[in-house]
Amino acid sequence: MVILTLTSWTWFWFLVPMPLLAIWAVISYYTDAPKEDDSE
């Protein structure tokens, strides 16, 4: 119910998805760091 209310709100779509994607890019920058022994 809460999700339905939130997603019917214009501001939710303006303010949430794009910043979340940017945060995902930041997090995956660290989680995808190559291991020490990773060779080309």
Next chain:
Amino acid sequence: MNPTYITFLLYLVVLLAIGITTYRMTNTMSDYILGGRRLGSWVTAFSASASDFSGWLLLGLPGAAYAAGFGQWSLWLAVGLAIGAMFNWRFVAKRLRVYTQFSKDSITLPEFFENRFRDRSNLLRLISALFILAFFLFYTASGLVAGAKLFEGTFDFNYHNALLIGAIVIVAYTFLGGFLAVSFTDFIQAFLMFVALAITAIVGVYEIGGFGALFEGMGSVRESLTDAFAGTAYDQGNGILWESAGAIGIVGIISALAWGLGYFGQPHILVRFMAIRSHKEIRKSRLIAMIMGVVIPLYSSLLVGMIGIVSISEPLADPEQVFIVLVQMTYNPWVAGFLLAAVLAAIMSTVDSQLLVSSSALTEDFYRRFFRRAASEKELVWVGRISVLLIAVIAVILAWNESSSVLDLVSYAWAGFGATFGPPILFSLFWRKTTRNGVLAGMIVGGLTVMTWSLTGYEIYEMVPGFLFGSLTIILVSVIGKGPSEEITEEYDKVVNNL
């Protein structure tokens, strides 16, 4: 001389200088098409974004936001594109980089498909090259039209002169330097256009009195402008100024979000992933591209349109002029010249990439394959250059009609590539059991669905049925037919183990 002209000319001189410099560094076909796979993470990130966000980021999307605020499809389109871009960077980029190298160092998409499936019939290469040429001709033409309209609007040039000047500059440096020139100028152009957009958005919001005042101002023009689920009609020529047009409905929202699917099949963007120096650089490129090349520009682009609603007193005849008008209103001619050069940059950076991919389709997939298997590298580079010229001439002819619609063509070509190559790329990279026949059939079904969808009369964006039918065809044909050979699955496993 008008300061705006001087800034513009300076910009063009820098572009040509880069073309001439990289001309000396281009010796082989791989250099010409992929820059010898030696791009760093910054150049990859910005050139991928620059060749992706053509003039529509500065003209089209602000125009949509000017005409309908949050409503209609502008916000959904931005969200859909951001999601598509992230998924492409996160899941496709690295695999494609690694796989294309394992698959006999493939340097074009058609070549990758052929090598990936050990296709000796030439069919995969031929069909994909045909779709590339068909859709890019219209894509390139639409870019040239946009550039011509910019020159025409800013400098009062005659449309046809503007078209020819723009085409000559673009061809000159694509012709000379190939991929290296295109990627490095993309880097500069991406910087220019993202800075231009962001500054205009920040200054605009500040001058209006902050975000609160901006959104209140939009609401006072028409309530529906602040509602993402509402439609707003705008047609100044017929006296329709921001009139509420009811709810946009789920089909409208899905159609706009579906633009994001297009990313998986755009040859001019995917080729950026193939050219990066090492797959290890991708995570850094992704971070730079997503923040500085996707999220901030999309927000800026939406805001520029919305600022126009509140701060331009006379409603515009063409909503897509909103950025140009705002720039001329806000800045002195020196800065305006710089910012308008950014519009040209955006348009050119896409056209040059498309010219290059089309040229590689003609050179690698037709010339080398069907006419001169033994062609030397030097000869191929020259054939590539002549192809650029040939394609540009055809695109100029297509763009010659002043009433050509830029956005319709872009939307059509984006759907065409997304549906033709998106499913084949995704299944080739992620499904071990994908077969050559599956990909071939999926490509044809996806591409033809986009070409013929308008005949059905259904209003949904062609991308949705094209992508869906293409994917289903790949699954169906791969499952029914003979599975892939051991050699193919072994290579697939090797790639997966090397990720």
